[in-house]
Amino acid sequence: MNSPDPDEKPALVSAYLAHLTHERRLSPLTGKSYARDLAVLLQLSEAVPLNQLRAHDIRHFVAKLHGGGLSGRSLARMLSAWRGFYRYLSRHHGYSDNPCNGMRVPKSPKNLPHALSPDETARLMAFDHDDPLSVRDRAMFELFYSSGLRLAELTQLRPEDIHFAEGTVRVQGKGGKTRVVPVGSYALQALQAWLTQRAGMLKPGETALFVSLRGCQISPRAVEYRLDAWAARQNLGNQVHPHALRHSFASHVLQSSGDLRAVQEMLGHASISTTQVYTHLDFQHLAKIYDSAHPRAKRKK
Numbered sequence: 001m002n003s004p005d006p007d008e009k010p011a012l013v014s015a016y017l018a019h020l021t022h023e024r025r026l027s028p029l030t031g032k033s034y035a036r037d038l039a040v041l042l043q044l045s046e047a048v049p050l051n052q053l054r055a056h057d058i059r060h061f062v063a064k065l066h067g068g069g070l071s072g073r074s075l076a077r078m079l080s081a082w083r084g085f086y087r088y089l090s091r092h093h094g095y096s097d098n099p100c101n102g103m104r105v106p107k108s109p110k111n112l113p114h115a116l117s118p119d120e121t122a123r124l125m126a127f128d129h130d131d132p133l134s135v136r137d138r139a140m141f142e143l144f145y146s147s148g149l150r151l152a153e154l155t156q157l158r159p160e161d162i163h164f165a166e167g168t169v170r171v172q173g174k175g176g177k178t179r180v181v182p183v184g185s186y187a188l189q190a191l192q193a194w195l196t197q198r199a200g201m202l203k204p205g206e207t208a209l210f211v212s213l214r215g216c217q218i219s220p221r222a223v224e225y226r227l228d229a230w231a232a233r234q235n236l237g238n239q240v241h242p243h244a245l246r247h248s249f250a251s252h253v254l255q256s257s258g259d260l261r262a263v264q265e266m267l268g269h270a271s272i273s274t275t276q277v278y279t280h281l282d283f284q285h286l287a288k289i290y291d292s293a294h295p296r297a298k299r300k301k
Contacts, residue, residue: 009050013038016088025176029152029220037081040065050089055099058082066106075105115247116240121145123234125186132197133213137226139187139194140210143169144242146187148249150174151220151242157209159198162191 017035020026026034044061045053062075070078083100090098116124125145129138144154153171161170167188168180183191194210203215210218223242231240 009042009045012050012089012093013042013085015092016085019088019092027152027156027174030174033077034081034084037078038085040078041082041085050086051095051097053099054097055101055103058099058103062103062105072106079103079105114241114244115251116236116244118252120236121245121248121252124231124236124240127230127234129190129193132201133226135190135194135197136210136218137230139190140223141227141230141245142187142190143183144245145249146184147171147181148246148253149181150246151223154242155208155210155218155220155223158207159195159209161209162188164188164192 013035016038017031020034021028021031041061044064045057048057058079062079065075065078066072079100083098083103086095086098086100089095125138125141127134127138129135140154143149147169149169149171150173153173156172157169162168162183163170167183167185169183170178170180172178198209198211201211201213201215203211206215206217208217210223212218212222220242227242227245228239
């Protein structure tokens with residue numbers, strides 16, 4: 001097979017995305033994210049060949065995107081995708097320069113993840129589950145909250161990943177890393193109820209734990225839609241994303257145990273620094289208790 005012409009930018013991007021999928025074995029969601037970020041690079045570079053872009057061009061692109069309202073965090077992710085793309089071009093297509101090396105992005109305020117309170121979480125789960133889809137939804141939400149899963153991890157589960165006797169779930173996380181996480185009794189009961197309903201909905205050959213009405217593996221977008229709809233019905237106010245349940249799991253376990261390392265392992269974080277954001281959530285919880293309990297805590301208005 002001939003290599004794509006260096007000036008054929010879309011062909012080079014396609015080759016890189018294929019490399020990520022087949023050799024790096026990145027998830028479909030991660031692949032889509034890379035595709036979006038690289039599409040921005042192609043749009044900004046216009047007719048300039050990729051091997052002619054220099055550091056000042058990348059700096060100009062970053063400034064333009066930041067001026068258009070893109071946050072520092074989003075810019076950092078995008079720049080990481082561009083940098084990885086150029087590393088691939090250097091290794092496989094003879095590019096001599098990576099114009100993204102050493103590039104910095106503007107810092108943006110670090111937003112704490114939104115977490116539901118224990119009462120809000122209980123209210124979210126307290127809906128009637130008297131049809132197959134509501135039984136499925138209850139099982140998904142209970143498992144999210146019980147085990148702190150990522151959205152992509154949940155949709156990729158198979159029934160054999162649930163070990164009822166041990167009360168655990170085997171999860172394939174980022175980078176293909178596998179971890180085993182405890183599952184609580186409420187989630188196990190909801191999963192058993194769902195498996196009974198699943199048998200009558202399953203399309204022949206489908207192996208996913210959670211399926212749609214058509215019997216195929218449920219999509220991440222469908223999970224987001226269902227959770228948002230149930231949150232609205234349960235009068236939870238703001239939009240509730242699946243990651244809110246993951247964040248709720250982490251902050252509630254940390255509040256009860258104080259064991260940051262255990263939370264890191266259950267979440268599948270490669271670095272403890274990623275998990276440490278939940279110590280801020282824990283402090284917020286303690287600060288609220290302090291403000292309501294201490295006679296000299298509240299400021300005079």
